[in-house]
Amino acid sequence: MNYIELELSLSSVDIYSDILQSDLCDIGFESFLDKKDGFFAYCQKDIFNQEDLDFLLNAFRENNPSVNVSYDIKEIEQQDWNMEWEKSYEAVLVDDFCYIRASFHPPIKNVEFNIEISPKMSFGTAHHPTTYQIIQLLRDEPLEGKDVMDMGTGTGVLAILCKLKGAKSVDAWDNDEWAYENAKENVMKNNVEVDVKLGDASGLSKSYDLFIANINRNILLQDMATYSKHLRTGGTLLLSGFYDNDVEILEKCANENNLHLVTHISKENWAALRFIKKQ
Numbered sequence: 328m329n330y331i332e333l334e335l336s337l338s339s340v341d342i343y344s345d346i347l348q349s350d351l352c353d354i355g356f357e358s359f360l361d362k363k364d365g366f367f368a369y370c371q372k373d374i375f376n377q378e379d380l381d382f383l384l385n386a387f388r389e390n391n392p393s394v395n396v397s398y399d400i401k402e403i404e405q406q407d408w409n410m411e412w413e414k415s416y417e418a419v420l421v422d423d424f425c426y427i428r429a430s431f432h433p434p435i436k437n438v439e440f441n442i443e444i445s446p447k448m449s450f451g452t453a454h455h456p457t458t459y460q461i462i463q464l465l466r467d468e469p470l471e472g473k474d475v476m477d478m479g480t481g482t483g484v485l486a487i488l489c490k491l492k493g494a495k496s497v498d499a500w501d502n503d504e505w506a507y508e509n510a511k512e513n514v515m516k517n518n519v520e521v522d523v524k525l526g527d528a529s530g531l532s533k534s535y536d537l538f539i540a541n542i543n544r545n546i547l548l549q550d551m552a553t554y555s556k557h558l559r560t561g562g563t564l565l566l567s568g569f570y571d572n573d574v575e576i577l578e579k580c581a582n583e584n585n586l587h588l589v590t591h592i593s594k595e596n597w598a599a600l601r602f603i604k605k606q
């Protein structure tokens with residue numbers, strides 16, 4: 328099966344790459360590689376439909392008139408696609424703490440944790456600043472004997488790290504079936520005990536010492552009260568998936584739910600926050 332490679336260039340990459348990649352998934356594109364001024368997107372030739380692409384890009388241009396978007400398309404052999412993709416898919420090293428790699432990268436030494444992730448479509452390869460920053464915050468979390476929830480687990484990378492770092496129990500939930508399957512696969516690959524489930528905050532029944540949610544601003548605002556209810560007093564809530572501009576509204580909502588902000592870090596305008604649950 329041959330593939331279509333779409334090379335898309337944007338005058339402003341920021342959030343627009345994420346928006347377009349999510350739209351392209353809906354018309355059959357299955358993997359993406361970032362470049363400085365945009366990204367490459369890949370779709371099986373049989374599935375690719377030029378009309379769908381034109382429709383999507385016209386709608387994008389109408390909704391975002393200030394952003395220039397241009398593209399190039401070429402057909403490539405599957406074998407070349409696999410090779411090209413693997414060559415340009417980089418592993419991620421978070422400080423000297425955690426190395427997140429695909430099966431075709433050898434593990435490295437001089438790092439506390441090596442995690443293998445099957446790089447499919449699920450979010451959570453640590454290339455994104457939100458995942459990267461939660462991993463940085465986890466470095467300072469003492470996890471021995473702790474019960475952990477990773478809500479919106481994606482690939483399961485954060486849950487796997489928590490278990491490797493000594494957590495007593497780790498639950499990893501996602502409301503997306505694809506992410507759920509991918510997280511299960513990655514948990515097995517890394518040979519850890521993590522309880523992966525398809526679900527969201529409405530299904531919570533246990534209490535946790537550490538609650539992680541890297542989702543998005545609106546879901547976090549909507550579910551904050553439930554997260555707090557299922558967090559033990561003195562426990563930690565790690566949040567990401569929103570911009571620095573959204574920190575104020577998230578902090579206000581957290582305060583209303585007995586959570587106190589203790590850490591705010593930021594990377595490329597994406598924020599990650601640590602809250603502690605008060606008495």
Ligand SMILES: C[S@@+](CC[C@H](N)C(=O)[O-])C[C@H]1O[C@@H](n2cnc3c(N)ncnc32)[C@H](O)[C@@H]1O
Nearest residue numbers: 450451458479480481501502503506527541542
């Ligand atoms: C930004 S990704 C984060 C993935 C991973 N935890 C990471 O840090 O890289 C958010 C994930 O949350 C899932 N999600 C979205 N809304 C959700 C909800 N209401 N409850 C649970 N999971 C949700 C998505 O399917 C997606 O896999």
